[in-house]
Amino acid sequence: MGKTKIKIDYSKCGPDGNVDPRDCAKCLNVCDPCVFLRHEDLKYKEKNIYDPQHWKITAIWPSVCTRCYKCVETCPENAISIKW
Amino acid sequence: MCKWCMKHGIGQKWYMNAKNYSNQLADEHNLQEYLTEQWMNFEAVYIRKIAGLSSKGLGYKLQMPVIGKVLRWAVERMIHGTIRHPNPIRADGHIGQVIPMEDAQIILSELAAEPIVETYCMCRKMQRGVNYQCCINFGVLSEVLEKLPRFIPKERAHRISREEAMERIEQHNKNGLVSTVWYQPYPYINAICNCESPECGALRLRNDFDLMIMSKAEYIIDLDQDKCQGCKECVAMCQWNAIRYIPSIKRVIIDYNKCFGCGVCRHACKHDALKLIPRKEFHGFNGHF
Numbered sequence: 001m002g003k004t005k006i007k008i009d010y011s012k013c014g015p016d017g018n019v020d021p022r023d024c025a026k027c028l029n030v031c032d033p034c035v036f037l038r039h040e041d042l043k044y045k046e047k048n049i050y051d052p053q054h055w056k057i058t059a060i061w062p063s064v065c066t067r068c069y070k071c072v073e074t075c076p077e078n079a080i081s082i083k084w
Numbered sequence: 085m086c087k088w089c090m091k092h093g094i095g096q097k098w099y100m101n102a103k104n105y106s107n108q109l110a111d112e113h114n115l116q117e118y119l120t121e122q123w124m125n126f127e128a129v130y131i132r133k134i135a136g137l138s139s140k141g142l143g144y145k146l147q148m149p150v151i152g153k154v155l156r157w158a159v160e161r162m163i164h165g166t167i168r169h170p171n172p173i174r175a176d177g178h179i180g181q182v183i184p185m186e187d188a189q190i191i192l193s194e195l196a197a198e199p200i201v202e203t204y205c206m207c208r209k210m211q212r213g214v215n216y217q218c219c220i221n222f223g224v225l226s227e228v229l230e231k232l233p234r235f236i237p238k239e240r241a242h243r244i245s246r247e248e249a250m251e252r253i254e255q256h257n258k259n260g261l262v263s264t265v266w267y268q269p270y271p272y273i274n275a276i277c278n279c280e281s282p283e284c285g286a287l288r289l290r291n292d293f294d295l296m297i298m299s300k301a302e303y304i305i306d307l308d309q310d311k312c313q314g315c316k317e318c319v320a321m322c323q324w325n326a327i328r329y330i331p332s333i334k335r336v337i338i339d340y341n342k343c344f345g346c347g348v349c350r351h352a353c354k355h356d357a358l359k360l361i362p363r364k365e366f367h368g369f370n371g372h373f
Contacts, residue, residue, distance in 0.1 A: 003144055025213030034211045034282045039127035049124050051233050058131055063143025064282070064292055 004067060005083045006035065006059035012079035014056035015041050019077055021055045027071040027080060028057070033064040036071070088179065088299070097302055099183065099265045104273045105195050110224040113168075115272055119228045121172035123235075127210045130285070134162075134174055146293055156295070163297050170269040175297075177270030180277070180286055181373075182301040184347035184360055185253060188263040188276050192249040196276075197223035200249050201242045203235040208283045217242075218256055218278040220249055225274040253278070260321050262346040264298060281323050299373040301345030303360040307338050311357035318349040318358060340369055 013019050021038050028036045037060040040052040047054065059065075059080075071080050089098045103109065110116065122129070130139045137145070137155065146152045162174055170176030183191075192200070200222045204215045217237045221229055226243075229235050236242050244252065253263060253276070261278035264286070268274055281287040289295040305326075312335040319327050319336060326342035327349060329335075347360045364370045 021213075028211065028213035032282075034288070036211065037127070037130055038210050038213060039131050040125070042128055042132065050231055058140060060130060060140050061143060061288065061292070062141055063147075064288075 002084050004062045004065045006062050006065060006071075007081045007083070008057060008059060009077075009079040009081070010056060012077040013075075015044070015054040017077065017079070019079075021057045024076065025057075026074045026076065030070045030074045032068070032070075033061075033066060035059050035061050035065050037061075088181075097187075099181065099187070099191060099273060100195070102195050104267075104271055105191075105197050105223060107197055107223060109272055110274075113269075113272065115224050115269075116228065118170065118172050118269070119225055119274075120231070123225075123228055123232060125173060126206055129173060129175060130210075132173055143293055159295055163295065166270045178266065178268050178297070179270070180264045180266040180298045182298065182344045182346045183263050183265050183276075184301060184303055184345065185257040185263060186347075187302075188253045188265070189250045191265065191276065192220070192222075192253065193246050196246075196249075199226045200244055200246065201226040201229060202237075202244050202249070202252060203229050203242055204237060205277065205283075206235065207277075207279070207285045209234075211285070212283045218252075218261065220244075220252065220276045220278075221274060223272075223274045225268070257348055258351045260323070260348055262323060262344070262348060287323075300343075300363075301347075302363050303345040303347065304340060304363045304366045304369055305338060305343050305345060305347065305349065306359055306361045306366070307336065308357045308359070309335060311355050312336060313355050313357075315354065317352040317354065321349045321352045323348070340366070341372075 011017055014021060028038060036057050038055055038057050041054040041056045044054045072082060145155055162176060163179055165176045202217055203219050203221060204217055205219045208214050208216045217240060256278040261280055264277045264279050265273060266275045279287055281291060286298040289297045314334040316329045319329055324342045324344050326339045327336050330337055350358045
């Protein structure tokens with residue numbers, strides 16, 4: 001198997017898009033091997049250190065992806081694309 | 085006895101050494117500050133670049149011919165690091181071990197420092213997007229976590245007594261979760277997690293990438309073949325795929341290579357066929373952690 005590339009369009013999801021990953025998180029829930037990671041966005045400098053407000057989702061372990069495409073189907077914003 | 089016990093324990097299991105839990109040790113290493121810094125940025129530890137490399141796509145990076153080997157060495161060195169001034173944005177000296185329920189209860193009843201809190205599991209939070217209250221933290225880490233609202237459950241009490249903590253551990257084990265004890269950082273022990281694969285960050289690194297962040301328990305399961313009735317209840321409990329039912333002999337078999345010695349399968353067995361024995365008494369697997 002070649003490398004799986006999972007791309008997330010941050011103009012649709014995350015602090016710059018219209019969906020907050022803390023409310024949505026559908027891709028995290030639907031992914032059986034847990035490829036995604038929800039973390040705070042590092043680029044925001046002025047942040048609430050105890051309770052961060054800017055979150056985004058990264059496909060951090062693409063090597064365990066099974067290419068079931070459930071995340072692509074589930075994402076309400078169509079922000080995820082998979083290539084290999 | 086594993087190499088950590090030789091190095092960090094005092095002639096016994098490393099997590100049975102009461103000194104490793106003391107507040108004095110935490111003060112000595114200035115851990116209040118360290119843990120606050122680390123847990124404020126906990127989710128970012130994975131994604132932050134360390135020496136120019138982030139964990140993103142770690143599985144592929146480890147497969148690369150030369151860089152992969154160097155990276156594996158660097159990660160192992162970081163995890164097993166015993167440096168005096170660890171870096172809060174890395175997982176320096178963050179090693180753990182699977183423990184059976186009985187050992188976890190000894191720790192919680194006798195060794196763990198007050199206060200004991202049960203908070204949301206951060207691995208499930210960041211990898212599954214759910215809030216599940218199952219991480220039992222103690223000592224300095226409790227005080228640190230209480231300042232961070234995203235880890236503190238609102239509907240249930242998070243400060244628990246020793247007796248409650250022991251009950252909770254038993255419940256989690258019966259639910260099929262594996263108890264693990266953690267240095268964070270070396271030499272201070274401050275958490276018993278109740279892990280499950282694949283959400284757990286440590287199990288991901290151990291099972292999928294073969295990095296020694298978490299070692300197998302000091303015990304291994306022993307099946308009494310005469311008592312096993314072949315009800316298959318234990319098969320579903322095992323997170324390591326170590327138990328399999330064989331129809332032709334009407335009993336289960338155990339893959340000892342895969343067994344982590346967590347003892348969770350015992351809770352499903354109604355016929356008393358499964359029990360834990362010390363790993364050092366099981367000659368084929370003595371020293372296989």
